[in-house]
Amino acid sequence: MTDKPDKRSLDQVRADIDAIDREIQELISRRAKCAQRVADIKLAEVLAAREAGDATAEVVYYRPEREAQVLHRIMERNQGPLAGETVAHVFREIMSACLALEKPLQVAYLGPEGTFTQAAAIKHFGHAAVCVSQPTIDSVFSQVESGECNYGVVPVENSTEGMVSHTLDNFMDSGLKISGEVEMAITHHLLVAAATSAEDVTRICAHEQALAQCRNWLDQHWPAVPREAVSSNGEAARIAAQSPGVAAIAGDMAAELYGLDKLAQHIEDYADNTTRFLIIGREEVPPSGNDKTSIIVSSRNKPGALYLLLDPFRKAGVSLTRIDTRPSRTEKWAYVFFIEFEGHLQDEKIAAIVSELEEQSILLKPLGSYPQAVL
């Protein structure tokens, strides 16, 4: 049996916590000053490059490969009692704040507010990034292309609903690069305005994908209540906040944003429902040591075409993480494949595979190499 702590020992431990907090705060300030110094160095380097005749040189404040390395190292050296991922989340926010001191990032995401895409943007960039809601995937791309926003966040695949073809189609025409990926476990709740009871609910609203992902649960628990598909779960939550008769299916972010109560939690039919998002930007990302590469390849419509495209990966022992095909949109493209694999375009082995593929395909477009998701 452990002794009940007395008042003095509680005070003592709190005094320890106060002293530790002071130290942590000092260290965070020192770290932030380092980030400011980093920003000065980056700016000086770009000014020197411009003076030397490189008119296109631009300061790149956000460095995804460096952030991934920092977060990996934090998780590796973690000794507990906090989980490695928990500590990494804290450092994610510290780096986010340090980067905002260098330059606040504008991040376009597929909105509206309260959707999982916004949650993905915050998970990846931290709370110091300025996240800007966009009505469509196209406008996320165009905001980044025009330089209005530094980066964009778009959904690319869902473990139960499959790939988001509109995102992949955008890559065919865009010069943007993938600079990162985020995975989000998607958990849905049944949400209502405060003080609404189950008996008051006469309609359930959600995006059609969310309605599909919760179909069995709804059939079992709410068979008689009409369901209505709306443009997003965030929109459903907004409606529920204004109309007590409406329940919304949405995630924690929407519940918090609109101050909704949970009538039921985790109502999705499949527990491991995950959505993957891509970060899009204008720069190529240097290797982090733990990277993925995405390419678009089109090949001639001849027997064994897919086999020929995949064989270089098999020979080099490189793991594919995804392969998808889209209907070709030009006459000469017979097939268009989206292929993702482990490694970086700057790795010799990967560069050799890509040049072998180039010989066999009508078109090969690298979409970028980027650090594998850490959190």
Ligand SMILES: O=C(O)C(=O)C[C@]1(C(=O)O)C=C[C@@H](O)C=C1
């Ligand atoms: O190392 C850099 O290039 C930094 O700008 C510093 C820092 C950090 O806080 O650690 C901040 C932003 C970058 O995205 C990466 C890392």
